[in-house]
Amino acid sequence: MPIVPPAMVAAMQGHWAGLGWIGVNMAVMATAIGTGAGVGMVGATFETADAGTGIAPGAGIGTGITIIEAALSGAMFSAMLLKFPPGGADLADFCDGIAKGIKAGLDTASLVSVHEECYVGVGIVTGGVVFAGSGISSGIKDAAPTFTGDNWADVCEVIGTEIQNIGLTAIGQVVITGTPPGAPVTAPPTASGTGVIA
16 A cells, blocks of 8 residues: 555644644645655665575565654654744644654555565565655645745755654565575575665
């Protein structure tokens, strides 16, 4: 299942609605962040460390990239506080809502990978996921053309940058399958794969 922007939007709106934030612009903002970030995260790359049987190529498939929601929220809070001091009483709740939305999207992300030396086994994502923060920021900004305030571009930049940063600590795994060679052996300890979020 791919990243689902509407699920991201719903997670953000649900959190903010619970706080009584139900204005029209909150819906527009949630939609912009969910759509822009959701589309922007597709195509992000990752590498795996593989364990299983080789030596023959295989294909990996998985679902979900795990991030620490509180870490993303905290990082966005700190970055926004630097840009917009003193930040305001609602800033932490704003960041919490965004983090919930991003996590909801990554929980459903489809992982597709290729593995040269392992045709049956498991590939563990190592080194996180490489997101293009600038692309995510641009996608969010473009998804809300009516937001023309001076600070909107900075808000988008912070969100994109911190998604990129949290991606470096993200984890996940794929199940590898393929056609066995003539004489299967244990995949070498250096076996690895490369993949993308689809």
